[in-house]
Amino acid sequence: MRRRLINSTLAVVLVVIAVFGVSLVIVETRTISSSAQERVDSEALRLAGIVDSRLISDERITAAILRDQIATERYARIDIPGREPIEIGTRPKGDVISSSAPGEQGEKVTVQEPRAAITREVGRTLLIIAAVALLAIVAAVLLAVRQANRLASPLTDLAETAERLGSGDSRPRHKRYGVPELDRVADVLDSSAERIGRMLTAERRLAADASHQLRTPLTALSMRLEEITVTDELDTVKEEATIALAQVERLTDVVERLLTNSRDPRTGSAVAFDLDEVIKQQLEEWRPAYRSAGRAIVSSGKRHLEAVGTPGAVAQVLAALIENSLMHGGGTVALRTRVTGNQAVIEVTDEGPGVPHDLGARIFERTISGRNSTGIGLAVARDLAEADGGRLEMLQTKPPVFGLFLSRTPASSKEASADTVR
Structure with missing residues (x-):
């Protein structure tokens, strides 16, 4: 029974983790991707605003001046009409997240970020989710073992109590387990033990009373029969036989009385x-x-x-x-x-x-x-x-x-x- 309880609890926990864990992974992955895209979009707009303000003020615009305005892992390209493109950072290879923002002076700002950074962030999130799921499984196993012991041990005790009743030990245990259903079974077993004890006591008492009460009539009857066997007088035989029959009737009355009192x-x-x-x-x-x-x-x-x-x-x-x-x-x-x-x-x-x-x-x-x-x-x-x-x-x-x-x-x-x- 312990194994069944543990397996059933673990199965429920695994199903819950599978359903909610997969959903959480999907949601987190999309959230991370959306957040990264929003950051790149915001970076492009902000950089376009800076370039506009410098163009209006007729200030120099170089990669060295704008390098501190974007994150180190990102790449930016500024296309200004009539000028050479300005590149900030290293152009990423492979899959990237890109965003372009036009400026008021006709310039175009493009910001790119390698998708590998998103993948790393998603990996960290998956690792956290997996750790939480593992902790949940461990906690579920411990809880299942505790619950299994809490339920299985009382059932073992109740089985032992029933076995003791079957073997003639009718002493009630008066032990309770804090589980209403199991306590109800324990109450019934204790009540049965008390009833069986009373029945056994009554049976033993009846046997003792019968052996004591029947001894005297049987002894008297035996004496009458002995007197019949040693006499040759017919009148004496009849008299003793009559008395013996009366004693048999009293013996029957004793038995009936004992049975009545036992009930x-x-x-x-x-x-x-x-x-x-x-x-x-x-x-x-x-x-x-x-x-x-x-x-x-x-x-x-x-x-x-x-x-x-x-x-x-x-x-x-x-x-x-x-x-x-x-x-x-x-x-x-x-x-x-x-x-x-x-x-x-x-x-x-x-x-x-x-x-x-x-x-x-x-x-x-x-x-x-x-x-x-x-x-x-x-x-x-x-x-x-x-x-x-x-x-x-x-x-x-x-x-x-x-x-x-x-x-x-x-x-x-x-x-x-x-x-x-x-």
């Missing part, structure tokens, strides 16, 4: 549901894991509370909190339900050492974990809670208490306070 985290399908059913389902699902760890999981608080939200999302939030207590907590895990204002609250607590002081409120940030875990469980749980208009907070660090706040339907006669332990 729009604010999208929810909030309905009024019974919190007791969700808590009961979570207790049944997690009791085998806690029993294997030698720990217990119980629930207490108000019963028959109705909340507004997505049952599957609420179940996933509780599962994340219960799993967090299983991995990082200790002792008995308790799920307590209570009412505050127009909100239903589910608190999850355990008897472990609590959340380290250096983590604090950062516990809900992604990649933040007190141990060697993914650090995304609580972050996903908070996103799920907020998607339906709820919120997830850490109410206490030692012992740890997490609270899930959900909007609730108006109080009904079904609500009753009970402090039972399952």
